[in-house]
Amino acid sequence: MSLPPGFLEELRSRASLSQVVGRKVIWDARKSNQGKGDMWAPCPFHQEKTASFHVDDRKGFYYCFGCHAKGDAISFITETENVGFMEAVEILAREAGMTMPARDPKAQEKTDRRSELAKVMEQAVQFYRLQLKTSAAADARSYLDRRGLKAEPQDRWEIGFAPAGWQGLWDHLRGKSVPDDMILAAGLAKPSTKGGKPYDTFRNRIMFPIRDARGRCIAFGGRAMDPNDNAKYLNSPETELFDKGRSLYNHGPARSAAGKGKPLIVAEGYMDVIALVSAGFDASVAPLGTAITENQLQLLWRIAPEPIIALDGDTAGLGAAMRLIDLALPLLAAGQSLRFVIMPEKMDPDDLIRDQGAGAMQKLLDQAVPMVQLLWQRETEGKSFDSPERKAALDATLRERIQQIRDPSIRGHYGQAIKELRWQLFSPRRSGAGRKPWKPGQTAMPVPMAGTKTSLLVAADDAAQVHLREAVILATIIATPKVVREFESDLERMVCADPAHARLRDLVLRHAESQDPPLTDILAEEIGSGTLENLHALRHVAISPCVRNPGDVDLARMTLTEELAKLTTQRGLTAEIAEALEDVAGGADEALTWRLSQAAEARNRATRSEHDDKAEYDTGDNGARINRDERARFEALLQQIGQPKSQR
Known part of the structure; x- marks a missing residue:
């Protein structure tokens, strides 16, 4: 959405920067002069004891003499609330009593339809929540209990149950006068190929609502109760609300937690995220049944500059981590990278926390390795480099990988890091210990006796x-x-x-x-x-x-x-x-x-x-x-x- 000329200037002039900042800091009364709009406080962006954060209320700008953070009211909200630019503008406009500019008719119509679809999704959330309390959901409640999800986390995550019938949700929503096309457009039902009544997308599954960064339910994830079901986990189809490759489970709460300094952790599934958040790792998210996409990676970097990838410790999890390296290399930028946690074999974060507690997970997070380390591991682990040709092949492969990095500074630092790792791998062969006497024809000559x-x-x-x-x-x-x-x-x-x-x-x-x-x-x-x-x-x-x-x-x-x-x-x-x-x-x-x-x-x-x-x-x-x-x-x-x- 484009804003009309002058709107942002008027917004900045109306908004009181000291009031916006004052919600996050405690002013230093000795240094501040409120009458002149000259305010000082300890910086909210880094830990300090002295008041080095300066707000000039008349000019509408802030500056920290410690960490050099600077900006205006909009940038302060984006940084402290961890929201996007337009969201920050909307927050500030509401506080300043300004009406956001009207959108063009087509865009407004699309927005209105999405809002209506979101209301339909909320009705589905309530239906599934009620079904979890029925006798038909006894097995589902037992399963959740075995996984450690008691009543409180069930309410926290709005977990529900889709009954086994073919039209349970459909009949419920039609009884609430929801139009057929809205139910189908929300991805909650599918048309019958035999000409009959549409049938529910989710049946006999434990249901996990998926919400966007603004908190709207945009999709569901369902865990099958029937072990013979074709799909253990099933997500909603893509709709006007839901783009699987651009969404993250627990996006909004994780963004808020990351904005308060919590490390952003990327797990594989819903249960992993729930276990992590329950253990105190509030900034945890998961992709939705697919490998992490470029759009999701950009979402992660908007939340935190260095997400920690904690995929399962099985072959599939490690393979996903390795594929993510190739996806991320061309996108790296200064201060924007990934770190990786190598989970124990055949364990995921949920298993580890239930078996060994949050401390074991924290220990792994503390040992998270930078992406260059995992790249090196992928190209060297289990391989022998006992000949010049094999060493040369390793050099060529690593050189090819590093060339994918577009940022020349990052590319140079990766080359240096790889050289360090190569040095560590091959340096024992250059030591003099155990060296055999030199014979004619050898290349390396010993130091004379x-x-x-x-x-x-x-x-x-x-x-x-x-x-x-x-x-x-x-x-x-x-x-x-x-x-x-x-x-x-x-x-x-x-x-x-x-x-x-x-x-x-x-x-x-x-x-x-x-x-x-x-x-x-x-x-x-x-x-x-x-x-x-x-x-x-x-x-x-x-x-x-x-x-x-x-x-x-x-x-x-x-x-x-x-x-x-x-x-x-x-x-x-x-x-x-x-x-x-x-x-x-x-x-x-x-x-x-x-x-x-x-x-x-x-x-x-x-x-x-x-x-x-x-x-x-x-x-x-x-x-x-x-x-x-x-x-x-x-x-x-x-x-x-x-x-x-x-x-x-």
């Missing part, structure tokens, strides 16, 4: 080169974090000789995609700004083109490819020499010199761009280019090999 570092075969400049290469690699990905995903597996396998580098590498892998806050801020907070300053103070890092041109993806890609290759081959040579020492100690054959020369050749191929001066190299018998310093060390090793064991 302590005894090797002190050997004449490993000079100090090798360790310095490794340290510098690690530093250049880390500085490159910090300067251009966009390339991390491309080199993620290589960086994960990179064994850092410097523990500070290892820590920095791990943090970069976990937070590379973070944009708010940026990566550098996260690193500075985690390891201190001094570590980053020391990294960039190294001469080779400071002059690196990648560091001086942050964000240049092509340059970063080229640098990382080259530096990772150099680091890998250099470590391979170091590991070969370390293993050669062990072979020397135990006696070695002529294959030793071949292994060393092959490792040296691999190392030289990777570093050749740095050593274009051929004078630095000698050529071995097999054609391998060997650095003179390396040759000196090899000759020392070969001389040691040639000595008798007793002289070694």
